Amino acid sequence: KEKFEITKEQQDFMNVILDAYNRHQIPPDVAKKLLQEQYSAEENFLLLTEMATSQVQVLVEFTKNIPGFLSLDHEDQIALLKGSAVEATFLRSAQAFSTKMPSGHTEVLEERIRKSGISEEFMTPMFNFYKSIGELHMVQEEQALLTAITIMTPDRPYVKDQQAVERLQEPMLDILRKLCALHHPGEPQYFARLLGRLTELRTLNHYHAEMLTSWRMNDYKFTPLLCEIWDVQ
Numbered sequence: 633k634e635k636f637e638i639t640k641e642q643q644d645f646m647n648v649i650l651d652a653y654n655r656h657q658i659p660p661d662v663a664k665k666l667l668q669e670q671y672s673a674e675e676n677f678l679l680l681t682e683m684a685t686s687q688v689q690v691l692v693e694f695t696k697n698i699p700g701f702l703s704l705d706h707e708d709q710i711a712l713l714k715g716s717a718v719e720a721t722f723l724r725s726a727q728a729f730s731t732k733m734p735s736g737h738t739e740v741l742e743e744r745i746r747k748s749g750i751s752e753e754f755m756t757p758m759f760n761f762y763k764s765i766g767e768l769h770m771v772q773e774e775q776a777l778l779t780a781i782t783i784m785t786p787d788r789p790y791v792k793d794q795q796a797v798e799r800l801q802e803p804m805l806d807i808l809r810k811l812c813a814l815h816h817p818g819e820p821q822y823f824a825r826l827l828g829r830l831t832e833l834r835t836l837n838h839y840h841a842e843m844l845t846s847w848r849m850n851d852y853k854f855t856p857l858l859c860e861i862w863d864v865q
């Protein structure tokens with residue numbers, strides 16, 4: 633078998649992941665809301681916490697559809713979700729930012745986010761990541777698989793059976809490698825660049841709690857789910 637040829641079972645696996653990714657759509661289009669009007673720091677914070685909370689719920693539903701996830705140790709299932717929720721939020725935000733928009737809209741969106749209440753120091757790493765994701769022009773299958781691979785990361789804190797997680801992540805990496813060769817034939821290093829984004833994504837993990845608690849306003853209200861997932865309050 634050609635090492636880049638996608639097998640029938642890999643195609644079926646991909647369809648399950650893509651269907652789940654599309655079925656569990658993200659919360660209502662936050663980009664549209666941000667483009668409509670300028671919100672105060674308080675309103676932006678509320679918007680983010682609402683979006684992030686419903687995105688976590690969406691993420692759980694998506695994850696349950698990843699073949700093999702539900703047969704993992706239950707505590708490991710929680711550890712994987714908790715360990716990847718922030719990265720999944722930034723990945724989704726990056727995808728929202730990279731969506732093709734009428735000319736000038738992305739600039740307005742960037743401006744609104746820059747003025748949303750986030751401290752200045754986090755803008756550079758955040759937008760560097762968003763732009764590096766945008767430059768990749770990922771197809772939907774790659775986005776869905778990259779999210780699933782991020783969730784199925786064996787070395788998250790508190791994961792007991794890392795080998796079991798590796799056995800689920802490896803087949804997805806193999807499909808992704810083949811998809812990259814298929815959709816980006818002229819770029820043999822594309823797959824490596826895609827995986828490099830996951831490393832950049834982990835660095836955003838370090839900032840997220842501080843990004844929230846340094847939001848330019850006084851009283852922070854987090855949903856109980858976000859307190860659990862985002863290590864805040």
Ligand SMILES: O=C(NC1CCCCC1)[C@H]([C@@H]1CCCCO1)n1c(-c2ccc(Cl)cc2)nc2cc(F)c(Cl)cc21
Binds near residue numbers: 676721745748
């Ligand atoms: O709501 C957001 N992201 C959701 C999260 C769930 C999935 C869908 C996207 C936030 C917005 C930012 C302005 C103020 C309101 O929140 N956001 C963030 C962001 C995320 C984490 C932190 Cl701590 C700070 C900012 N980056 C974004 C990039 C974008 F293109 C767009 Cl549209 C929105 C984006």
